Amino acid sequence: MTNATIEISVNSRDVLLKLATEEGLPLEALLDKAIEHYRRQSFLKKVNHAYARLRQDPATWESMREEREAWDTTLDDGLPLKEA
Secondary structure: OOOOOOOOOHHHHHHHHHHHHHHOOOHHHHHHHHHHHHHHHHHHHHHHHHHHHHHOOHHHHHHHHHHHHHHHHHHOOOOOOOOO
């Protein structure tokens, strides 16, 4: 893996080092986890915003609800559920 150098504030560096020590992780692993967490939160925020806009259009919302309802029948295929 290649590395990159970025500039961060001294305060941010200190917080990251403290967290990495508390978690028992290398700084790089902590940063990877933090970035992935932020990416997921950002994605969910966008999804929630899109659903909020969709709900503002009652006809489109109802159409989507009906489509989901139709797809729900695919679970009734008689096969046993697999535990994840």
